[in-house]
Amino acid sequence: MTQIFDSLLLGFSAVLVPANLLFCLVGALIGTLIGVLPGLGPVATIAMLLPITFGLTPLSALIMLAGIYYGAQYGGSTTSILVNLPGEASSVVTCIDGHRMAQQGRAGAALAIAALGSFFAGSVATLLIALFGPALASFSQKFSSPEYFSLMVLGLISAIVLAHGSVIKAVAMILFGLFLGLIGMDLNSGVSRYTFGIPELTDGLGFVPIAMGVFGLAEIILNLEKGQDRRVVSSKIRGLWPSRKDFKESWAPVVRGTFLGSILGVLPGGGAVLSSFASYTLEKRLSKKPFRFGQGAIEGVAGPESANNAASQTSFIPLLTLGLPSNAVMALMMGAMIIQGIAPGPGVMQERPELFWGMVASMWIGNLMLVVINLPLIGLWVSLLKVPYRYLFPAILVFCCIGVYTLNNSTAEVVIMVIFGFLGYVFAKTGCEGAPFLLGFILGPLMEENLRRAMLISRGDPMVFLTRPISAVLLTLSALLLFLVIFPAIRKKREEAFQE
Amino acid sequence: MVILKNKQDFLAGLIFVIIGVLGILLGWTLTVGTITRMGPGFLPRLLSYSMVFIGLIISLKSIRFGESTLERWKWRPMASIFGGILAFAFLISRGGLVLSIILVTILSSFGTHEIRWHQTLFLSTFMAGLSVLLFIYLLGLPLQVWPS
Numbered sequence: 300m301t302q303i304f305d306s307l308l309l310g311f312s313a314v315l316v317p318a319n320l321l322f323c324l325v326g327a328l329i330g331t332l333i334g335v336l337p338g339l340g341p342v343a344t345i346a347m348l349l350p351i352t353f354g355l356t357p358l359s360a361l362i363m364l365a366g367i368y369y370g371a372q373y374g375g376s377t378t379s380i381l382v383n384l385p386g387e388a389s390s391v392v393t394c395i396d397g398h399r400m401a402q403q404g405r406a407g408a409a410l411a412i413a414a415l416g417s418f419f420a421g422s423v424a425t426l427l428i429a430l431f432g433p434a435l436a437s438f439s440q441k442f443s444s445p446e447y448f449s450l451m452v453l454g455l456i457s458a459i460v461l462a463h464g465s466v467i468k469a470v471a472m473i474l475f476g477l478f479l480g481l482i483g484m485d486l487n488s489g490v491s492r493y494t495f496g497i498p499e500l501t502d503g504l505g506f507v508p509i510a511m512g513v514f515g516l517a518e519i520i521l522n523l524e525k526g527q528d529r530r531v532v533s534s535k536i537r538g539l540w541p542s543r544k545d546f547k548e549s550w551a552p553v554v555r556g557t558f559l560g561s562i563l564g565v566l567p568g569g570g571a572v573l574s575s576f577a578s579y580t581l582e583k584r585l586s587k588k589p590f591r592f593g594q595g596a597i598e599g600v601a602g603p604e605s606a607n608n609a610a611s612q613t614s615f616i617p618l619l620t621l622g623l624p625s626n627a628v629m630a631l632m633m634g635a636m637i638i639q640g641i642a643p644g645p646g647v648m649q650e651r652p653e654l655f656w657g658m659v660a661s662m663w664i665g666n667l668m669l670v671v672i673n674l675p676l677i678g679l680w681v682s683l684l685k686v687p688y689r690y691l692f693p694a695i696l697v698f699c700c701i702g703v704y705t706l707n708n709s710t711a712e713v714v715i716m717v718i719f720g721f722l723g724y725v726f727a728k729t730g731c732e733g734a735p736f737l738l739g740f741i742l743g744p745l746m747e748e749n750l751r752r753a754m755l756i757s758r759g760d761p762m763v764f765l766t767r768p769i770s771a772v773l774l775t776l777s778a779l780l781l782f783l784v785i786f787p788a789i790r791k792k793r794e795e796a797f798q799e
Numbered sequence: 800m801v802i803l804k805n806k807q808d809f810l811a812g813l814i815f816v817i818i819g820v821l822g823i824l825l826g827w828t829l830t831v832g833t834i835t836r837m838g839p840g841f842l843p844r845l846l847s848y849s850m851v852f853i854g855l856i857i858s859l860k861s862i863r864f865g866e867s868t869l870e871r872w873k874w875r876p877m878a879s880i881f882g883g884i885l886a887f888a889f890l891i892s893r894g895g896l897v898l899s900i901i902l903v904t905i906l907s908s909f910g911t912h913e914i915r916w917h918q919t920l921f922l923s924t925f926m927a928g929l930s931v932l933l934f935i936y937l938l939g940l941p942l943q944v945w946p947s
Contacts, residue, residue, distance in 0.1 A: 351938055465808070467860075471815045471853045478822055478846040485839035492839055493825055516880065523876035523910045689914040690922055693904045696880065697926045700887045700903055701896075705940050713888035717881050724877065728869060729811035751837045759835030 303429055310656030314664060319359055323661050326363035327668045330370015334377070335680045337384045339695055341371045343515035345631045346507045347702035349638070357639040358654055362661040364635055365615070368628050369421060369662065372571055372608045373669045376413040377680050380406055380600070389571035389607040392579040396592060396599030403595050408541040412549050412597055413604040414673045420557040420605035421666035424612035427561055428619075429659050436620040436645040444753040445763050447623075449773035451746045454625065456777040457566050458735045460784050468731045473739035479504055480743020487751065499711040506634060508703050508712045509740060510627055512719025513726070513733045515699050519692050520724055541597075549601035552582050556605035564610030565617060570626040571607040572734075578606035612662055618643055619655060623745070627734065630741040805861035806869045812858030815850045822847030879909035895943045896935070900927040 314320065329348070333339045345364055352360035375387025380397035393413065400409040442450070459469045482493045483503030494500040541549075559581060560574040582602040583592045592599050615632070617625045622644030624630040636643045641651065648655045673680075703716050723733060757763035765771045803809055822843060829840025883906030890899040904923035908914050914922075934940045 350940065354938065467853060467857055468808070468811055471811070471850060471857065474846050474850050474853065475815065475818060478818075478843060478850065481843050481846075488830070488839050490829065490839040492829060492843060493822075516884075520876045520880055520910075523880075524873045687913070689908075689911050690918070692910070693907045693922055694926055696883060696903055696907050697900050697930060700884055700891075700899070701930060701934060701942075704888070704891055705934070705942065708941075710888045710892065713884060713891075717884050717888075720881065720884075721877070725814065728807075728872070729814065730807045730867065731811055747842050750842075754835055754837060759833065761834070 303433075306433075306652065306656045307429060307660060309653055310658075310660030313358060313653040313657035314362065314660045318356075319362055319657070319661065320664070322355065322359040322363040323366055323665050324668055326366020327370040327665050327672055329363075330367040330372075331374035331377075331669065331672050331680065332683070333367070334371035334374020334387050334390075335683060336686075336691065337378055337382075339691075340387060340514060340518075341368045342510050342627045342631065343518075343695075343699065344371075345628060345635075346511050346515075347698045349507060349631065349635060350702060350705040352635055353638065357636070357641055357651075358657045360635055360639060361632065361654070361658055362665075364632055365658060365662060366665045369608060369611045369665065370669055370672075372604075372611050373414060373417050373673050374680065375607075376417075376600070376604050377410065377673065377677065378684060380409045380413065381681060382684060387571075389575045389611075390604070391572075392575050392603045393600055395579070396594075396596045399593065399595035400597065400600065405595065408545050408597065409600050410677060411541050411674060412545060412553075412601050414670050416549065416553040416556065416601045416605035417608040418666050418670045419553055420560060420609035421612060421669075422663060423557050424561050424564070424609040425659055425663045425666070427613060428616055428662075429656075432616060432620055432655070432659070433648060435616065436648045439621045439645045441769065442621070444749040444756065445767050445770045446773070447621075448746060448749040448753055449764055449770040449777070450621070450623065451742050451749070453773045453777045453780075454566075454623070455735075455739065455742065456780045458738050460780050464730055464732055466784055469735045472726070472731050472733075472736040476736040476739025476741075477743040477746065478739075479509075480740045481747060486748070497711065499707075499709055499715075503744065504715065504740075505706065505712050506630055506741065507706055508716035509719045510631070510737060511699050511703060512716040512721075513723035513737065514627070515695070516716065516720030517723030517727055517733075519695065520720070521727055522688065523692065545597050549597050552578070552598040552602035553605045555581060555585075556602035557609045559602075560606030560609030561613045563606070564613035566625065570614050570628075571611045574606040574610035575603035578602040608666075615658070619647055619658075620645055624741050625738075627737045627741070630737070803862060805865035805867050807867035808861035808865060809858050810869065812854045812856070812861060815854030815857065817854075819847045819850030819852075819854060822850065876910035880907050883907035892943070893947065895945045895947070896930060897927045897944055898946060900930055 314323065329344065330341070333341065333344045345367055352364065371387050372389055375385060375390030376393050376397065379385050379390040379393035380401050383394050383398040385391040385394055397409045397413070400406065455473055458473065459466060482500060484491050484501050491501060556578040559578050563574040563577060564570060579599055579602060582598045583589050586592065586598060614625050614629055617623045618629045618632060622642070624633045633643050641647060641654065699716070700713060703712050704710070706712060726733060753763055764774055826840055826843045826847065829843060830838030831840045831844055832838025883903040886906055887899045887903040890902060901923040904926050905919055908919040931944060934942060935944060
């Protein structure tokens with residue numbers, strides 16, 4: 300316990316210098332901004348800003364990028380509540396009851412509960428990372444290739460289970476992602492795979508152009524097709540402070556949302572979006588008066604908003620302790636770490652303790668800043684919402700172009716972004732999700748490497764995955780999950796849950 | 800004559816079959832190897848076959864089950880945005896940052912009817928100025944500002 304205290308002290312002393320505090324604030328501000336603005340998510344933003352972090356110290360860079368991710372969860376609720384448009388995918392469910400509350404003149408209460416709930420969730424999640432991070436990191440040092448491979452299998456299977464839409468299309472998208480991840484030079488044999496003699500492809504497809512194409516460009520085109528400028532139907536915000544009754548009704552959902560989000564955040568393929576949906580469903584089930592949901596129930600805001608913030612923070616755990624990115628944002632964080640010369644994984648905590656604990660400490664400070672940014676300054680963000688989309692989307696495009704180009708000063712990557720923008724559009728039109736695809740793409744090369752190494756060590760005996768205890772447990776869990784998806788009764792329940 | 804009701808899934812399945820077949824054909828020369836010593840082609844081949852298989856299931860299933868329609872594709876936003884970015888890509892190394900940004904802003908503005916000409920001009924100048932300030936002066940990125 301004292302050790303954790305000492306470590307946290309180390310972390311705070313690393314963060315509490317002007318430069319790092321500044322970047323924490325900048326990250327939180329940018330995060331809130333993109334959270335508020337619909338059609339611009341953390342994946343595309345972090346990808347755009349990656350070149351900017353080259354010149355920063357590793358800690359400043361990671362503090363800022365992390366701030367963008369959890370800051371977006373705060374900002375997303377503002378748009379959902381005031382405009383009935385989710386500013387962020389993870390705030391979709393907040394629209395249901397949050398906007399209803401705004402129409403009833405209780406926007407202030409909804410915004411305040413969302414921010415305070417998020418703050419509570421963020422603080423608890425930070426503490427959880429501090430408590431379980433070191434233990435998991437030392438546990439993961441027992442891992443070798445078979446364990447890593449089985450862990451990634453579990454990750455992909457849970458991504459399938461947790462996908463919103465069709466299960467089989469999610470499987471296909473994962474396979475496609477894995478396949479694209481293998482493009483480039485094969486490290487074992489030096490043979491070029493699917494590079495067509497294009498030098499830029501030798502090192503494999505870049506993650507940033509793909510993420511920006513699939514999530515950034517496709518989204519812009521789809522928004523333009525709908526062709527409607529959003530209107531801020533913001534009623535006057537009267538009184539930010541929730542009533543005593545509001546607090547009484549929302550503390551339990553906040554606590555439940557926090558723990559649900561913390562757990563789901565750690566799961567690969569989980570993260571913020573899923574946990575807000577899960578929390579909403581849970582609150583509706585537990586409520587004595589479920590009919591109130593959809594009519595402006597404060598529980599429907601408090602739970603999901605806490606859950607998405609908790610999840611966005613605990614999703615750092617697998618990256619920092621195992622070196623495995625669990626979602627697209629974490630893959631970008633991993634990219635940022637590698638650019639800075641840090642190998643993500645269990646080693647970070649021992650070799651660069653100030654980095655690990657500094658990030659943990661910055662999350663708590665960032666959450667504190669976000670409450671201030673979001674509550675007293677709410678008027679500022681509302682006025683930003685009035686910027687019409689016709690001005691916004693060309694600006695986003697400019698930043699996408701510069702961001703992708705400056706990564707490697709490569710025009711080819713800009714063209715790749717366009718190709719994946721088109722693919723992302725086709726996926727959206729055919730009801731295929733981008734998230735499992737991206738997870739597959741991230742894990743593809745890692746899985747291949749570990750599978751081949753495991754097969755080499757065991758001399759081609761696939762039983763190695765079952766004779767090693769940790770690997771066997773992970774694979775059993777995967778099989779159980781797969782069984783859940785296939786088993787029809789449970790599948791029906793799952794579909795119901797996503798319907799709601 | 801069967802009327803195809805689930806158009807989305809049918810197309811999705813077809814796309815995966817095509818991707819899988821392409822994966823097999825384009826990777827034909829890669830050594831597959833054995834399970835003990837996997838060659839560079841082992842996993843790509845396996846994944847390609849799996850995509851063909853799953854794509855077929857999605858398409859065949861869609862003939863009998865489900866119902867969905869494909870929305871009409873609008874080419875205008877797509878053409879203007881992709882055109883703008885491609886113009887940026889080809890201009891940036893020779894034409895410099897300012898011209899490239901002005902071009903990408905103007906071209907992408909064709910994607911919507913809601914923006915007026917003078918607004919586009921103002922926006923493109925503003926974005927060019929902002930980017931030079933932010934990326935050149937503040938961040939010091941090694942980008943060319945004007946045409947060489």
